[in-house]
Amino acid sequence: xxxxxxxxxxxxxxxxxxxVHAFLEGKSFPLVEGPRVTVVWxxxxxxxxxxxxxxxxxxxxxxxxxxxxxxxxxVVEIPPCSRVEYKLEIHRxxxxxxxxxxxxxxxxxxxxxxxxxIQGEGYEIPAWTRLDPEARPGTxxxxxxxxxxxxxxxxxxxxxxxxxxxxxxxxxxVVHDGSDYLKYAAMKxxxxxxxxxxxxxDMIVCFTDSPDRxxxxxxxxxxxxxxxxxxxxxxxxxxxxxxxxQARCLMGASFGAVAAFTIAHRYPGVxxxxxxxxxxxxxxxxxxxxxxxxxxxxxVEFVNQYREAPxxxxxxxxxxxxxxxxxxxxNRSLAPILDATGxxxxxxxxxxxHNWENWRDRLREGMSWLFPxxxxxxxx
Amino acid sequence: MKxxxxxxxxxxxxxxxxxxxxxxxxxxxxxxxxDFGVKGKIATITAGWQERETDDADLVEHxxxxxxxxxxxxxxxxxxxxxxxxxxxxxxxxxxxxxxxDFYRIRLEHALxxxxxxxxxxxxxxxxxxxxxxxxxxIRELDQRHLERCERDRRQFxxxxxxxxxxxxxxxxxxxxxxxxxxxxxxxxxxxxASLLNRLAxxxxxxxxxxxxxxxxxxxxxxxxxxxxxFHDSPPQGPGxxxxxxxxxxxxxxxxxxxxPEFRLRLDDRARVALMARRFAPAHCIALPxxxxxxxxxxGPSAPYGVLELRDDGTYxxxxxxxxxxxxxxxx
Numbered sequence: 001x002x003x004x005x006x007x008x009x010x011x012x013x014x015x016x017x018x019x020v021h022a023f024l025e026g027k028s029f030p031l032v033e034g035p036r037v038t039v040v041w042x043x044x045x046x047x048x049x050x051x052x053x054x055x056x057x058x059x060x061x062x063x064x065x066x067x068x069x070x071x072x073x074x075v076v077e078i079p080p081c082s083r084v085e086y087k088l089e090i091h092r093x094x095x096x097x098x099x100x101x102x103x104x105x106x107x108x109x110x111x112x113x114x115x116x117x118i119q120g121e122g123y124e125i126p127a128w129t130r131l132d133p134e135a136r137p138g139t140x141x142x143x144x145x146x147x148x149x150x151x152x153x154x155x156x157x158x159x160x161x162x163x164x165x166x167x168x169x170x171x172x173x174v175v176h177d178g179s180d181y182l183k184y185a186a187m188k189x190x191x192x193x194x195x196x197x198x199x200x201x202d203m204i205v206c207f208t209d210s211p212d213r214x215x216x217x218x219x220x221x222x223x224x225x226x227x228x229x230x231x232x233x234x235x236x237x238x239x240x241x242x243x244x245x246q247a248r249c250l251m252g253a254s255f256g257a258v259a260a261f262t263i264a265h266r267y268p269g270v271x272x273x274x275x276x277x278x279x280x281x282x283x284x285x286x287x288x289x290x291x292x293x294x295x296x297x298x299x300v301e302f303v304n305q306y307r308e309a310p311x312x313x314x315x316x317x318x319x320x321x322x323x324x325x326x327x328x329x330x331n332r333s334l335a336p337i338l339d340a341t342g343x344x345x346x347x348x349x350x351x352x353x354h355n356w357e358n359w360r361d362r363l364r365e366g367m368s369w370l371f372p373x374x375x376x377x378x379x380x
Numbered sequence: 381m382k383x384x385x386x387x388x389x390x391x392x393x394x395x396x397x398x399x400x401x402x403x404x405x406x407x408x409x410x411x412x413x414x415d416f417g418v419k420g421k422i423a424t425i426t427a428g429w430q431e432r433e434t435d436d437a438d439l440v441e442h443x444x445x446x447x448x449x450x451x452x453x454x455x456x457x458x459x460x461x462x463x464x465x466x467x468x469x470x471x472x473x474x475x476x477x478x479x480x481x482d483f484y485r486i487r488l489e490h491a492l493x494x495x496x497x498x499x500x501x502x503x504x505x506x507x508x509x510x511x512x513x514x515x516x517x518x519i520r521e522l523d524q525r526h527l528e529r530c531e532r533d534r535r536q537f538x539x540x541x542x543x544x545x546x547x548x549x550x551x552x553x554x555x556x557x558x559x560x561x562x563x564x565x566x567x568x569x570x571x572x573x574a575s576l577l578n579r580l581a582x583x584x585x586x587x588x589x590x591x592x593x594x595x596x597x598x599x600x601x602x603x604x605x606x607x608x609x610x611f612h613d614s615p616p617q618g619p620g621x622x623x624x625x626x627x628x629x630x631x632x633x634x635x636x637x638x639x640x641p642e643f644r645l646r647l648d649d650r651a652r653v654a655l656m657a658r659r660f661a662p663a664h665c666i667a668l669p670x671x672x673x674x675x676x677x678x679x680g681p682s683a684p685y686g687v688l689e690l691r692d693d694g695t696y697x698x699x700x701x702x703x704x705x706x707x708x709x710x711x712x
Contacts, residue, residue, distance in 0.1 A: 163431070199616045246482075344486070369617035376610045376620070379598040379639045380404060380428065380570035 006031060007038050007073055015066045024071075029103040030118050035079060037118055039063070039086075040103055041072045047091040048072045051098060052084055053353050055326040060089065082120035082351035083108075083358065084324065108357045110184055120351065128193045128364055129186050135196035136162035140188060143206075145234065149225035150216070158239075159188060159205035161195050169242045171203045171371055172235060173275075174227060176217065176252030176259050178207020184356035190363050198375040199368045204239055206231065214295050217252070217259035218280075219302040221266070228267040245272030246315060249370055253277035253359045254327075258299055264313040265306070273370040274317045277359045281330045283307060303334070312341040318366040319347045325354035393710045394566075394589045396677035397604065397631055400597040401670040401686065402570065402640055407442045408671055409567060409595055415682075416675065418593050420446075420564030427452035427579040428571020428599045439569065447567070448559055452579040455552045459582070462548040469541045470578075476533055477626075484526040485623055491519045492621050495655065516658045523624045523659070527607065530626045543582060553583055560588045570598025570639065573610070574625060577603045586629045593677075594631065598639040601668060606633045609660065613646040622656060632676075635707040636660045641667035641688065650694025657692040664703050665690040674699060676709040 010023040024040070031038040041048050041063060048063040063072035078084055085108050087098040100107065101116035108117050138161045145154050156178045161170070181187040187207075194200040208231070210216045216223040227250070236243060250260035250271050257279030264271040282296045283303040290300045317338055321331035328349065335347035346369055352358035398412050413422065424447045426433045433453040440447060460467035495515035501508070543549050560566065566589055568576075576599050580586070594604070602608050611622035638645060645667060646652055657665050666674070672686035687699040 165431075194616075197616075364616050365618070368615070372615070372617060374572060375615055376612055376623075377572050377574050377625075378428075378570075379573055379602060380402070 003034060003036075005033050005036060005038060005075065007075065010066065015069045015071070017069070020066070020069050020071050028105075030101070032078070032119070032121050034121060035077055036075055037078045037120070038073055038075050039088075039101065039118070041088055041090075041101070042070050043072075043090070044070060045072070045090045045092050046094075047096075049089040049091070049096075050074050050076070050086055051089050052086040054084060054324040055328065056324075063088075076118075078118055078120040079351055080120055081122040082118070082324075083123055083353070083355075083361075084118040084120070085115035085353055085355055086118065087115055108184075108355055110356050111180060115355075117357070126361055126364065128197065128199075129190055129360055130193075131189055132193050132196065135192045137192050138162050138164070138188070138195070140182070140207075145231060147226045147230055149222045149230055151222075154208065154210070154226065154231075156206060156208040157182065158235075159191060159207065161202035161204070162192065163202060164204075166240055168202070169240050169247075171201065171247035171249065172232070172239075172241050173203055173205045173249045173251060173367075173371075174232070174260075175205060175207045176250075176256030177209065177213065179209050180356065181253075181359075182207055185360035185363065187360070187363065190360065194364060194367060194373065198373045198378055199364065200371050200373040203371060204235070204241060206235060213255055213259075217255040218296070218298040219258065219262040219265075220298075223259060224263040224266040227263050228270055232270070245269055247272070249273035249275060251275035251277070251366075252279075253356075254280050254354065255299075257281075258302075261313070262302060265302075265311075268311070268313055271313075272315045274314045275366045275370055276317065276319045277362060277366075278321050278325060278327050278354050279319065279331060279334070280327060281334050282327075283330065283333070303330075307334075307337060310337050310341050312343045314343060316344045316370055317346075318369050319345065320359075320362040320366060321347075321349060322352040322354060322358045323349050324352060327354065393591075394594045394631060395591050396593040396675060396711070397709045398593065398595045398673065398675035398682075399601040399604070399632070399637060399666075399668060399687075400595060401668045401672035403439075403442075403597050406670050407438075408673060409439075409597075410442055410444075412595055412673055412675070413443075413565060413567075413593075416565075416593050416677065418565045421562060422447040422565045422567050422595075423560050423563040423592075424449045425452055425566065425568045425576075425580070425585065425600065426571065427456070428569060428573065428576035429453070430572055430575055436569075439567075443567075448563065450556060450559065450583075452583055452585075453575070455556075456579050456582055459546075459548040459552055463546055466541060466543060466546055466548070469537065473533065473537045474578075477530060480526070480529055480533065481623070481625070484522065484529075485621070487522050488519070488621055488623060491515070491522055495519065499651070516655070519655075519659055526624055527627060534626075544584065549582065556583055556585075557588060560592070563592065565593040565595060568594065568596040568600030568603065570600055573599035573602050573608060576600065577608065577626065577628065580629060586631060589631065597668070601637045601639055603628050604631045605635055605637045606630045607636060607660075607663070609636050609638070611638060611656075612644045613649070613652060614644075622659075631710050633708040633710075634663050636663050636665045638665060638667040638690075640669070642669050647688075647690075647696055653690050653696060654692055654694035657690040657694075661692065662706075664699075664707055666699055666703075666707070667696070674704060676704075676707070676711065678711055681705060681707075 050061045063074040089096045104116045106117040107114045140157045252260040257276035339345040605628040608625040608628045612620040667688040674684040674687045675682040681704045684699045688696045689699045
């Protein structure tokens, strides 16, 4: 049975400015009513479209104008606890331009700008992603490294936990696209909070960046050498790090996940933990041509070969992927293959897309599974 | 089931043992001290707080200054500084134990999955009961083997390194013995249970407790038991599996001590409660929420307050007198 929505009251009978005003007043939009969400826009236009990135659904959906008014609306099905990023496309005079939804206060930011976000019923921004005044902050120090393997400098940041002591030994996490994780996934705050909550142990985190990630991240020999033979040994010399594979983790999202996985594949026994978010693990079952374009060619070549001869490249692998992104197919396909090699694999799906807030929201489960904190040991 | 430690201070048993609920927000220690007739000074152990060991102003205030902190964490650091060989051996042993725990956890997770899958199957009731018993037996065997391996590792460490005979340890133990001899009671706070347990063992606190009244809560209470079980039903990485850590001091036997059930146990989950009770039977799984208290002295068990016992039918109830009597405490 379909429940009656607030918009239906407005649609019953003739819509007047007063009735539109009454409908909009006191409500926040998009209006979430169970699994159905009403998105609105007001203004003069030839047409308005909702543009989203949910894989498998039509990416452009037209809003309807309520006759006699400047109010446009669309009702969409959004499963509980979902996050959906979108923009509105406004058509005027034969051209369209994309805008963030002015009625929606929620934004998700990434290196390309910002999107509006529909938060489905039950979704809440996790408390552990917000600044907690109780959590002692760790420090972030910039670093610069002259890489012979890559023929140039590389930079990033090193995170040290709040109670850092040189007399203790720490696990190491190396994060691809580190600056983006810090900026768009609140990763420093997340680290401070999870350490404070005892959910992950004190750890040292190296946030790395690449000036050419689309070339260096997909199974690139030089990048793998830089991370495993230059950066990691240098950090081990300079910082009190546990010197074993179980205490070393590579992570990344999208192409960054491919980088993490392919580095571990090139250096078996060096990296014991992998955190792979929405990995771009494209492959083909017939031939080598893939629908994603030439940037993916080295990935397809690698994943096809790996699927032919899968081996354990780490001890524990945490994978996550949004069910609204096209890569869900590739990730669902890869998880059982990894599992069958004897690696411990945990694969988590989220009602979310290919974006930084999805990756932020999965950090707690992933990091605490790969590096369980002392919460099981502390009783006070 | 006594934890094997090299004792140079001699044996002897405590005068009484009292387990309490968490003391952080609503402390009941002072009342317990009074009710057990302890008038003298209390030796406090806050080594579970690790580097924050001496941040004990609240505890000192609660005890109205009638206490002396034994500083076991700091003393262990001093020992390690004075004896690098022991320090290195300790680190190596801890790394070994962590690896041991990891392997045990891998096996345990599979055994628990098996138990869950079988319990969901449709089959004649008698067959299911038998299979359920087999599942629990398999888990119990894993727990037991893990304990034996940990014990073997520790024995090997004691036999090769002989911590009790090393000058730095001997010196600290002598100092501790002198301090504790002036006290009538020992109060062991919570914190990091593995770290606490190591310090209690290194300084042979079990022996120093002879003729004292021992009060303990949270990790401190867990450490007194014969077997330390780590547990958390809702950790961030998904449903948690309780796991055996190691032997405890063994002052309290036939019981598994589960502090802070308010945060750590899903007591409404009958399957989890039942499994916990069956897994550790015949030991009694006793949960100690805030303000709970249970004690044993030469005169016998004292009436418990607020202590819960997990039952094998998946329910829980307040600790009954016959269960309390079945829990054994090393007393003179």
